[in-house]
Amino acid sequence: MLEFVRSKTHPKNIFFINAQTLKDKVDLGALLSRYSRSDKDAETLYQEEFVTNDDRGKEFYAKVFGQYGDESISELVPLGFAVCLENIPILWSTYILHYRTLSAIEKSTRYVKAFDYYKPKHNSNATESFNQRSKQQIQDYNLEIKNTEDRLIKELKITDLTNKAVVRALRARALDECRTLLPLSTFTSIGIMSNLRSWLNILTKEKVRNESSLYVRDLIDPLITLFKDNFPSIFSQDKIDYLVKSENIIYSSKLELQIIEDDEFVAPHVNKVENFELIYTPDIGPTMDYLPYIEQIDRIKKIKPVREYEMLDFTITIPNVDLATFRDIQRHRYFTIIINRWDNYQSEEQELTLLSSPMSNTIDITIKGNLRQWTHAIELRTQEQGHFNYRQIFQQCGKMIARDLNIDKKQLFPYADWRTDKEIGLGRLKSEMKKMNSGL
Numbered sequence: 001m002l003e004f005v006r007s008k009t010h011p012k013n014i015f016f017i018n019a020q021t022l023k024d025k026v027d028l029g030a031l032l033s034r035y036s037r038s039d040k041d042a043e044t045l046y047q048e049e050f051v052t053n054d055d056r057g058k059e060f061y062a063k064v065f066g067q068y069g070d071e072s073i074s075e076l077v078p079l080g081f082a083v084c085l086e087n088i089p090i091l092w093s094t095y096i097l098h099y100r101t102l103s104a105i106e107k108s109t110r111y112v113k114a115f116d117y118y119k120p121k122h123n124s125n126a127t128e129s130f131n132q133r134s135k136q137q138i139q140d141y142n143l144e145i146k147n148t149e150d151r152l153i154k155e156l157k158i159t160d161l162t163n164k165a166v167v168r169a170l171r172a173r174a175l176d177e178c179r180t181l182l183p184l185s186t187f188t189s190i191g192i193m194s195n196l197r198s199w200l201n202i203l204t205k206e207k208v209r210n211e212s213s214l215y216v217r218d219l220i221d222p223l224i225t226l227f228k229d230n231f232p233s234i235f236s237q238d239k240i241d242y243l244v245k246s247e248n249i250i251y252s253s254k255l256e257l258q259i260i261e262d263d264e265f266v267a268p269h270v271n272k273v274e275n276f277e278l279i280y281t282p283d284i285g286p287t288m289d290y291l292p293y294i295e296q297i298d299r300i301k302k303i304k305p306v307r308e309y310e311m312l313d314f315t316i317t318i319p320n321v322d323l324a325t326f327r328d329i330q331r332h333r334y335f336t337i338i339i340n341r342w343d344n345y346q347s348e349e350q351e352l353t354l355l356s357s358p359m360s361n362t363i364d365i366t367i368k369g370n371l372r373q374w375t376h377a378i379e380l381r382t383q384e385q386g387h388f389n390y391r392q393i394f395q396q397c398g399k400m401i402a403r404d405l406n407i408d409k410k411q412l413f414p415y416a417d418w419r420t421d422k423e424i425g426l427g428r429l430k431s432e433m434k435k436m437n438s439g440l
Contacts, residue, residue: 027057032191309372
């Protein structure tokens with residue numbers, strides 16, 4: 001049986017799920033994957049699907065991993081315990097998931113409609129205005145879903161609405177199109193696996209960088225307390241104090257570097273992103289040395305290229321990425337992603353303003369990766385079932401890299417899908433048909 005160990009101060013939405021046996025670990029991985037596409041909380045889902053069926057986890061992995069081929073869920077098995085954060089703002093999950101040492105799965109805005117949002121525990125003029133904005137945006141979002149479905153039915157000439165796969169693909173596309181209407185305060189839930197060293201470093205960094213915020217008060221501090229209660233020898237106060245001191249030094253120095261500008265020292269201008277462009281490419285020497293590996297070695301779909309691809313690095317700047325799309329890009333943890341422009345806050349009122357901003361808000365980012373990483377991302381994220389926004393972004397990245405190497409994009413990225421959104425139509429349809437035929 002899985003054990004749910006809950007926070008004393010925030011028991012409803014912050015807790016561990018502990019797995020003792022090998023079977024429990026398989027169940028935990030399956031539970032987290034199911035959790036991402038269900039509107040139920042983790043414990044209810046576990047009681048309804050896993051307690052009543054002793055083989056549920058094994059059967060789930062046999063279908064989703066074995067038959068359907070979803071490889072990412074294999075990351076969710078081995079560590080043995082998960083951190084669950086239920087009903088937290090989408091903005092806060094974006095902060096947490098920027099750390100690359102976390103293996104996480106989150107409720108998907110493609111499969112689960114949003115109905116509620118984070119509400120501060122105290123009332124003020126700022127919270128009243130925040131509540132009005134957040135509530136109105138979620139209402140607008142839910143109204144627009146039906147309008148979008150009706151429009152798609154006409155545009156794509158959809159007639160077979162008795163087919164469950166068609167209906168699910170239609171709903172997924174409508175939710176994809178409408179997600180940018182949601183406020184950043186919208187509730188999401190995530191299941192995360194990582195080691196204790198990572199959690200110790202992540203939580204102390206977040207506490208320093210966001211001190212005196214709602215985010216720290218309602219998420220970071222309760223998480224630190226939960227870890228201290230259950231792992232006191234690792235989350236000792238002296239260790240936390242040391243890491244806080246260290247992070248304060250680093251973070252303060254970084255802030256100073258970004259604001260200093262005088263005759264003797266000019267602050268770096270790397271944060272000025274203007275164009276979607278390839279800004280750093282490998283030198284001609286390494287390119288010529290490793291070009292034969294790119295041009296002459298064959299591979300099959302879903303298998304990464306040979307390691308020699310890692311010798312060629314490409315850095316691309318992308319301005320004005322909406323936060324919903326950024327969250328998709330952010331899932332590629334092997335990239336180095338720098339956020340060049342991000343709306344920040346200095347007061348609770350500003351924090352509430354940011355939380356009630358829509359996911360259509362944009363940021364500027366810079367992505368650095370080697371050719372092996374870019375190949376995996378481009379071939380994965382341009383597939384027809386992907387969201388149309390990030391499909392276009394990775395198609396553009398692929399074209400720029402191919403142009404720089406003077407190689408045809410179809411030769412360099414043979415398993416990428418270069419079709420336009422209009423050519424694809426309901427991108428999820430084939431996947432939904434496959435799921436339906438496999439009994440999912």
